[in-house]
Amino acid sequence: MEFFRIRKDIPFMKHALVFNAISFITFALAVFFLLTRGLHLSVEFTGGTVMEVAYSQPAELAKVRDTVAALGYPDVQVQNFGTSRDVMIRLPVQKGVTSAQQSEQVLGALKAADPAVILRRTEFVGPQVGEELVHGGLMALAMVVVGIVIYLAFRFEWKFGVAAIIANLHDVVIILGFFAFFQWEFSLSVLAGVLAVLGYSVNESVVIFDRIREAFRKYRKMTTHEVIDHAITSTMSRTIITHASTEAMVLSMFFFGGPSLHYFALALTIGILFGIYSSVFVAAAIAMWLGVKREDLVKPAKKEGDPNDPHAGATV
Amino acid sequence: MNRYPVWKYAILVIVLLVGALYTLPNFFGEAPAVQVSSAKATIKVDTAVQQRVEEALKAAGVTPDFVALEGNSVRARFDTPDTQLKAKDAIQKALVPDANDPSYIVALNLVSRSPLWLKALHANPMYLGLDLRGGVHFMLQVDMQAALTKKAESYAGDIRTALRDKNIRHGGISRDGQSIDIKVRDEATATAARNLIADQFADLQVTTTPEGTEFKLRASIKPEATRRVQEQALKQNMVTLHNRINELGVAEPVIQQQGLDRIVVQLPGVQDTAKAKDILGRTATLEVRMVDEGTEARSAETGRGPVPFGSERYLERNGQPVIVKKQVILTGENLTDAQPGFDGQTQEPTVNLTLDAKGSRIFKDITRENVGKRMAIVLFEKGKGEVVTAPVIRSEIGGGRVQISGRMTTAEANDTALLLRAGSLAAPMEIIEEYTIGPSLGADNIERGIHSVVWGMVAIAVFMCIYYALFGIFSTVSLAVNVLLLLAILSMLQATLTLPGIAAMALALGVAIDSNVLINERIREELREGVSPQAAIHAGYERAWATILDSNVTTLIAGLALLAFGSGPVRGFAVVHCIGILTSMFSAVFFSRGLVNLWYGRKKKLKSVAIGQVWKPESDSAVAKTN
Numbered sequence: 001m002e003f004f005r006i007r008k009d010i011p012f013m014k015h016a017l018v019f020n021a022i023s024f025i026t027f028a029l030a031v032f033f034l035l036t037r038g039l040h041l042s043v044e045f046t047g048g049t050v051m052e053v054a055y056s057q058p059a060e061l062a063k064v065r066d067t068v069a070a071l072g073y074p075d076v077q078v079q080n081f082g083t084s085r086d087v088m089i090r091l092p093v094q095k096g097v098t099s100a101q102q103s104e105q106v107l108g109a110l111k112a113a114d115p116a117v118i119l120r121r122t123e124f125v126g127p128q129v130g131e132e133l134v135h136g137g138l139m140a141l142a143m144v145v146v147g148i149v150i151y152l153a154f155r156f157e158w159k160f161g162v163a164a165i166i167a168n169l170h171d172v173v174i175i176l177g178f179f180a181f182f183q184w185e186f187s188l189s190v191l192a193g194v195l196a197v198l199g200y201s202v203n204e205s206v207v208i209f210d211r212i213r214e215a216f217r218k219y220r221k222m223t224t225h226e227v228i229d230h231a232i233t234s235t236m237s238r239t240i241i242t243h244a245s246t247e248a249m250v251l252s253m254f255f256f257g258g259p260s261l262h263y264f265a266l267a268l269t270i271g272i273l274f275g276i277y278s279s280v281f282v283a284a285a286i287a288m289w290l291g292v293k294r295e296d297l298v299k300p301a302k303k304e305g306d307p308n309d310p311h312a313g314a315t316v
Numbered sequence: 317m318n319r320y321p322v323w324k325y326a327i328l329v330i331v332l333l334v335g336a337l338y339t340l341p342n343f344f345g346e347a348p349a350v351q352v353s354s355a356k357a358t359i360k361v362d363t364a365v366q367q368r369v370e371e372a373l374k375a376a377g378v379t380p381d382f383v384a385l386e387g388n389s390v391r392a393r394f395d396t397p398d399t400q401l402k403a404k405d406a407i408q409k410a411l412v413p414d415a416n417d418p419s420y421i422v423a424l425n426l427v428s429r430s431p432l433w434l435k436a437l438h439a440n441p442m443y444l445g446l447d448l449r450g451g452v453h454f455m456l457q458v459d460m461q462a463a464l465t466k467k468a469e470s471y472a473g474d475i476r477t478a479l480r481d482k483n484i485r486h487g488g489i490s491r492d493g494q495s496i497d498i499k500v501r502d503e504a505t506a507t508a509a510r511n512l513i514a515d516q517f518a519d520l521q522v523t524t525t526p527e528g529t530e531f532k533l534r535a536s537i538k539p540e541a542t543r544r545v546q547e548q549a550l551k552q553n554m555v556t557l558h559n560r561i562n563e564l565g566v567a568e569p570v571i572q573q574q575g576l577d578r579i580v581v582q583l584p585g586v587q588d589t590a591k592a593k594d595i596l597g598r599t600a601t602l603e604v605r606m607v608d609e610g611t612e613a614r615s616a617e618t619g620r621g622p623v624p625f626g627s628e629r630y631l632e633r634n635g636q637p638v639i640v641k642k643q644v645i646l647t648g649e650n651l652t653d654a655q656p657g658f659d660g661q662t663q664e665p666t667v668n669l670t671l672d673a674k675g676s677r678i679f680k681d682i683t684r685e686n687v688g689k690r691m692a693i694v695l696f697e698k699g700k701g702e703v704v705t706a707p708v709i710r711s712e713i714g715g716g717r718v719q720i721s722g723r724m725t726t727a728e729a730n731d732t733a734l735l736l737r738a739g740s741l742a743a744p745m746e747i748i749e750e751y752t753i754g755p756s757l758g759a760d761n762i763e764r765g766i767h768s769v770v771w772g773m774v775a776i777a778v779f780m781c782i783y784y785a786l787f788g789i790f791s792t793v794s795l796a797v798n799v800l801l802l803l804a805i806l807s808m809l810q811a812t813l814t815l816p817g818i819a820a821m822a823l824a825l826g827v828a829i830d831s832n833v834l835i836n837e838r839i840r841e842e843l844r845e846g847v848s849p850q851a852a853i854h855a856g857y858e859r860a861w862a863t864i865l866d867s868n869v870t871t872l873i874a875g876l877a878l879l880a881f882g883s884g885p886v887r888g889f890a891v892v893h894c895i896g897i898l899t900s901m902f903s904a905v906f907f908s909r910g911l912v913n914l915w916y917g918r919k920k921k922l923k924s925v926a927i928g929q930v931w932k933p934e935s936d937s938a939v940a941k942t943n
Binding site for chain 1: 447455457746747748749750751752753754756757760761764765767768769771772773775776779780783815816819820822823825826827829830833834837840841859862863866867869870871872873874875876877878880881882883884885886889890893928929930931
């Protein structure tokens with residue numbers, strides 16, 4: 001079986017401008033939603049209490065909400081979690097009431113309304129912890145960006161490093177844009193997923209860059225355009241198959257992993273899809289705009305020690 | 317060209333065997349067990365306790381799988397939960413005669429069912445995180461500022477005493493935040509006071525500023541001393557927490573320092589958060605009182621008469637009753653430190669107490685009036701008092717430094733000091749993070765995690781086998797080896813497996829298959845260009861390696877960043893993610909190559925390889941044309 005029967009290199013770079021325009025528009029939209037709607041941050045970041053309770057029958061959210069509101073929590077979120085019998089209750093941080101009192105009180109009230117309710121999970125996070133998490137998350141992001149640029153600059157050339165990181169940061173922003181648009185809950189595990197996807201889709205760019213370097217060496221007469229087209233075309237099959245395999249794993253998490261892994265898998269899915277797009281269409285194009293040349297990658301110094309060089313040893 | 321030397325195969329086989337061996341314990345599941353651990357800091361669990369447990373079980377007619385001493389606890393494993401419960405009752409009866417004053421904690425627990433020979437090899441299963449087994453997690457923040465303020469307060473008192481002793485006149489000593497201000501009239505006094513402080517208080521640094529005609533000395537705690545105070549405060553709070561948690565009868569509590577000023581407490585299996593929080597937050601109190609030595613009290617002590625009015629009867633640690641007056645002289649608040657030590661002259665073990673200024677004044681008065689009498693230090697916990705020690709006052713004690721000596725072994729001195737210290741918290745604590753996971757949710761999470769990994773792997777395996785034929789099977793086997801190695805390393809590290817960890821495992825497998833796809837595609841490409849099968853395999857692996865290395869390094873950078881800056885669940889994710897990348901490089905490249913070499917390496921006249929259909933453009937390849 002062979003899915004990809006491509007006869008000629010596909011002229012991707014002819015349409016580079018179009019791809020970049022599409023990227024730019026999605027990026028702008030993502031930023032717009034991030035700014036206007038903002039992320040629906042989980043309790044881990046904002047501080048507060050989350051309770052997860054299970055009923056024996058499908059729960060009536062309105063009733064639960066009234067019960068909790070009657071305790072004097074005005075700003076309370078009640079929603080289903082996973083199944084219709086599981087309910088998640090989010091309480092904001094309240095001064096003067098300890099977390100213990102808060103969850104006990106709420107559970108007590110719910111038990112009074114329906115004795116069959118079971119506490120599945122509570123989580124309380126103080127506001128200071130949330131601030132640290134935001135800080136830690138940003139630091140991790142910065143470290144990933146700097147680390148990858150340095151590594152790629154060292155292995156290839158700074159232009160590739162910059163191109164790869166721009167392409168993949170744009171993925172990150174787009175994932176965040178999705179979370180902002182749909183108001184999906186952005187939790188710590190989603191953050192981990194986003195950063196993992198950043199490392200993972202830089203992979204993709206690396207594979208293509210590798211090919212570009214190789215093609216520069218192998219086909220001396222090709223223009224930069226043609227080299228990039230050739231590199232993308234010849235890695236196409238691998239790109240699709242790898243991502244499909246990874247995505248199979250992620251979908252498995254999405255369907256079997258239950259509500260705790262739901263958004264994590266979702267973030268990965270978006271990341272993988274946009275990862276393909278940005279590595280194939282955006283990263284190489286940016287590298288091209290930045291003006292990658294054969295001389296950048298095929299270092300003349302390399303020739304000296306090259307045993308395959310027919311002119312080796314012929315220096316006078 | 318596609319043959320490994322024997323030593324490479326040997327490495328593969330050894331790695332596989334070791335991997336299998338250390339993964340094995342995870343598959344045995346868990347068996348019910350009873351765990352006996354010490355309830356008091358002074359009681360050690362040793363082979364004698366193990367013997368008592370064995371005897372108790374024999375007497376009750378319960379046969380355990382084994383009884384073993386592991387670390388600080390004795391564990392007995394049983395077949396069924398029924399025998400477990402029976403055994404717990406039997407052991408409880410034998411070791412804890414008085415339920416109100418337990419010396420040992422007898423708790424139900426689960427231990428691995430893995431055979432003893434695996435344990436002897438230190439092959440133990442991974443720990444399951446709280447999100448997989450249910451339990452309570454707290455993160456407590458220690459208020460270090462309060463600890464330092466308390467310390468400064470006690471220094472202020474000490475300095476006052478020291479200045480008075482040396483007859484240095486001052487115009488007032490006050491604590492301002494965490495430093496101490498001393499006002500003096502003239503420069504000579506300032507120098508004298510300064511020298512005295514430098515001489516007697518090594519942990520303080522002094523600055524002098526003229527204030528009109530007077531001088532102000534400002535003593536502050538040196539940075540390194542500050543650090544020491546904070547470390548001690550944290551340690552003391554942890555010891556205190558440990559003592560309190562022991563009462564909950566949790567089999568494997570985790571009490572860990574996190575960062576400089578935080579303590580993480582994890583209680584697996586505990587569902588009653590309210591009670592747990594109540595116990596963590598409770599304060600034990602320490603009281604110093606006089607021993608009632610009247611004739612009535614003497615007879616009450618031996619049990620021949622009633623306890624006289626105004627006195628109470630408490631037990632000493634060795635079980636001997638002591639009649640103590642109700643009037644409290646000092647409380648634990650006045651005690652700033654208790655350390656074991658040695659008497660300079662007699663070389664006897666001692667316990668050295670340090671009192672704050674108020675405490676030392678009262679103590680001086682009391683000891684002056686009561687030379688030759690006994691005083692008792694009583695520790696109240698759970699509203700129940702116990703006499704820690706009841707020494708005889710030999711002389712008047714001033715300066716707030718008290719030495720308790722006589723008839724003590726070094727171990728006893730250590731224990732007494734610990735008890736005196738651990739009675740109270742060094743600094744207040746606040747719960748800043750807390751979560752509870754019900755046992756049903758934990759079980760669900762395990763099931764979900766395993767399902768995700770298994771079904772994802774099945775999907776990938778089916779696809780790979782169909783698309784790449786025999787090479788797909790090689791890739792699938794390598795992927796399975798990757799799982800094996802990942803589990804083995806996590807078990808060897810005794811890592812804690814959490815749900816994010818399982819997610820990372822699934823993701824690592826999804827990413828690991830990338831390397832095999834790269835290799836297989838490369839081989840096909842070489843074949844397409846008309847290279848001979850052996851050369852194609854060789855070139856495929858060689859050329860793909862550079863790419864695999866690059867892409868894994870970038871993924872690893874992301875993993876390391878998560879490890880460095882992440883906390884809690886993110887860290888669990890990152891650990892598995894990073895290890896998964898490393899094992900995937902081994903299995904996808906080195907191991908799968910070994911399989912291929914074993915299969916094809918010896919065939920010299922290889923005509924074709926089973927890597928699925930290799931499609932060739934009918935006319936001529938696009939690449940060849942452009943050249």
